[in-house]
Amino acid sequence: MDRRKMVIIGAGSAMFTQGLLADLIISGRPWKVGLVDIAPQALAVAEGLARRMVAAKEADILLEASTDRREVLPGADIVVTTIGVGGRKAWLADVVIPRKYGVYQPVGDSVMAGGISRALRMVPAMVDIARDVLRLAPQARFYNYANPLTVNCWAVRKATGADIVGLCIGTHHVVQELAAFIGVPSSEVTALACGLNHFTWVWDLRWRGQDAWPLVREKLAAEKARLGSGGRPDDLAPGGDTTLMDEDAVARTFVASNPFSWSLFEAYGAYPAVNDRHVIEFFPERFPQGSYHGKVLGLSAFSVEQVIEHGDRIYESMRAQAMGEIPLDERVFERAAGEHSQLVEITQAIEEDSRKCYFADLPNRGTVPNLPQEAVLEMSCVATARGLRPIAMPDFPDLLAAPLLRKIAAQALTVEAALTGSRRLFVEAILADGSVSDPATAAKLADELLREQKEHLPQFS
Numbered sequence: 178m179d180r181r182k183m184v185i186i187g188a189g190s191a192m193f194t195q196g197l198l199a200d201l202i203i204s205g206r207p208w209k210v211g212l213v214d215i216a217p218q219a220l221a222v223a224e225g226l227a228r229r230m231v232a233a234k235e236a237d238i239l240l241e242a243s244t245d246r247r248e249v250l251p252g253a254d255i256v257v258t259t260i261g262v263g264g265r266k267a268w269l270a271d272v273v274i275p276r277k278y279g280v281y282q283p284v285g286d287s288v289m290a291g292g293i294s295r296a297l298r299m300v301p302a303m304v305d306i307a308r309d310v311l312r313l314a315p316q317a318r319f320y321n322y323a324n325p326l327t328v329n330c331w332a333v334r335k336a337t338g339a340d341i342v343g344l345c346i347g348t349h350h351v352v353q354e355l356a357a358f359i360g361v362p363s364s365e366v367t368a369l370a371c372g373l374n375h376f377t378w379v380w381d382l383r384w385r386g387q388d389a390w391p392l393v394r395e396k397l398a399a400e401k402a403r404l405g406s407g408g409r410p411d412d413l414a415p416g417g418d419t420t421l422m423d424e425d426a427v428a429r430t431f432v433a434s435n436p437f438s439w440s441l442f443e444a445y446g447a448y449p450a451v452n453d454r455h456v457i458e459f460f461p462e463r464f465p466q467g468s469y470h471g472k473v474l475g476l477s478a479f480s481v482e483q484v485i486e487h488g489d490r491i492y493e494s495m496r497a498q499a500m501g502e503i504p505l506d507e508r509v510f511e512r513a514a515g516e517h518s519q520l521v522e523i524t525q526a527i528e529e530d531s532r533k534c535y536f537a538d539l540p541n542r543g544t545v546p547n548l549p550q551e552a553v554l555e556m557s558c559v560a561t562a563r564g565l566r567p568i569a570m571p572d573f574p575d576l577l578a579a580p581l582l583r584k585i586a587a588q589a590l591t592v593e594a595a596l597t598g599s600r601r602l603f604v605e606a607i608l609a610d611g612s613v614s615d616p617a618t619a620a621k622l623a624d625e626l627l628r629e630q631k632e633h634l635p636q637f638s
Contacts, residue, residue: 180207180239181524184253184314186246186306187260187323188212189219191226191495192488197257197517198227199510202236204521211249212242220244222492225499233505246309253314255524258306259322262298263633265485270629271295272481278622280612281467283479286324287375288458288584289612293591294626296325297603298633300332300595307339318527318564320344320520325591326374330538331553332592342565343538346518347451348377348555355382355448358428359392367534369557371545371573373584374538375455377555378577380447390446397439400432436470437463447577454479459584461612526560534558537565545570547578552585583611598636600627 183201188194194212201208212227214220224242231238243249250256261268271291272282278290285291303323310319319341323329330343348370356363361384369381382389432439435453437460442448449456457464457474464474472478497503519535526533537558541550544567548554558565587609594602604616604623613619627637 180209181254182209182211182252183255183257184211184213184246184249184317186213186256186258188223188242189214189216190259190261191219191223191492191499193259193322193517194223195226195230195495195509197520198230198238200517200521201238202230202234202510204525207237209239209241209252211253212240213244213246213249215244217244222496222499225501226495229498229501229505230509233507234510246306247313250309250313250317253310253317256310256314256317256319257322257520258303258320260299260302260306261323262302263630265488267298267630267633268295269481269485271626272475274625274629275612275622276467276475277625278613278618279466280461280622281464281474281476282458282612283454283474283481284375284458285475285481287327287455288325288587288610289461290607290610290622290626292325292328292458293587293594293603293606293610294630296328296332296591296595297627297637298630299323299325299329300592301634301636303329303333304336304596307333307337307341311337311339318342318524322517324374327538327553327555328588328591328595331540331551331588332595334540334553335592336596340564343374343553343555344520344523345374345451345536345538345555347375347455348379348536349519351379351448351450351452352382354431354452355379355389355393356384357424358431359384359389359396360424361389369568369570370450370536371548371554371556371570371577372449372581373459373588374555375451376459376581376584377450377536378445378447378581379450380574380577382448393442393448396428397432397442400429404429404433445576447574459580461610462614523560523565527562527564530562531560533560534568535560535565537567539565539567544568545573545578547573547575548581549585549589552588583609587611596636598634598638600624600637603627 212223271294272285275290280290282289282291321343326343330341333341352368353363356366367383368379370377370379372378437453467474469478475481538555541552541554556567558567590606604619607619
């Protein structure tokens with residue numbers, strides 16, 4: 178069996194790297210894996226953890242690591258980007274600074290002022306990586322997981338022409354949740370989806386080929402009635418564990434934890450992925466001052482600081498394992514859910530020309546006629562020997578296209594601002610996004626974010 182080479186750029190994102198390495202080991206195939214991170218300490222953690230995992234299972238995987246991607250890229254069959262320019266410190270600033278201006282974000286990595294600010298940092302780095310991939314590994318399939326995923330892919334394609342594909346597990350997870358909601362095996366459920374990463378409409382849902390939306394509506398009505406009679410389960414933190422709940426409790430939690438997404442389902446007849454934590458960022462005007470069911474977005478609801486602290490605790494455990502300070506946790510070899518969890522499967526599906534369906538971010542190019550042709554969309558795709566190909570959706574409803582159109586316009590401005598270093602377009606992107614309506618306020622917010630993130634913004638110098 179041929180030894181294929183995968184290069185992970187941003188390998189210091191240890192949780193992603195750990196999960197992907199586990200999947201590669203479980204696959205039983207011989208691999209060569211290149212780990213790249215510009216931060217030596219983060220790279221040492223990723224490499225140390227990877228080597229311990231490979232040794233524990235005596236896996237046929239060759240490892241190399243470097244802070245210089247140019248040393249590792251030659252010969253790559255697959256290149257994966259999962260970078261985060263500026264790290265958690267920069268992410269936190271993207272969220273905290275806008276609060277001074279009345280902008281409250283539960284995530285801040287895709288849209289709203291924080292997501293746009295993140296794009297300004299990410300795009301130059303992604304474009305540089307893409308140019309190296311084209312020069313040193315032109316044959317490689319190029320996958321991006323880094324946020325803002327849609328904007329990053331759009332900007333890279335516009336600046337370099339690289340055939341980059343965005344991957345996110347979120348829509349797949351929501352389809353699984355909808356299957357569990359109506360009490361049927363996820364293997365028997367299929368879906369068509371279209372939208373933007375973190376706001377993708379699951380608009381055609383089928384169980385054994387039949388329309389499943391009537392079952393969803395019936396179940397929703399029943400669960401809302403139970404919740405209305407005091408059946409609301411305890412709130413779960415984002416990513417909370419539902420494994421110990423019975424099916425009814427899981428269904429009630431799905432409804433109770435995502436009131437806005439279910440309200441969109443009732444209004445539009447399609448369910449938005451990826452649930453409230455992400456979707457509400459695409460409708461900032463509906464949550465003035467971050468008000469969300471008696472809580473404040475990013476603070477008491479979907480606390481960004483708590484998510485970052487949780488990530489830091491996980492990373493510290495990984496660091497200790499990588500350095501041999503504590504034993505390797507054997508649970509790392511379980512098929513854990515996460516962003517990484519379909520990449521090996523997709524790779525194999527393409528090799529085998531299996532024609533299996535996945536969700537990926539690719540240029541529209543006529544796939545969805547009522548959305549801009551140049552826009553990068555998250556869509557249902559088929560795995561072919563020629564790569565992931567989007568499924569044509571000539572009947573995608575105009576009703577569902579409408580809220581996407583305004584966000585695509587804001588993303589087009591974001592792409593141009595990030596590529597050109599235009600402060601004026603940065604301000605216009607913030608205004609078009611809708612989280613700020615006053616031009617003077619948008620300008621002040623933009624200037625403060627530019628000052629804070631200056632070291633990561635070479636195009637603005």
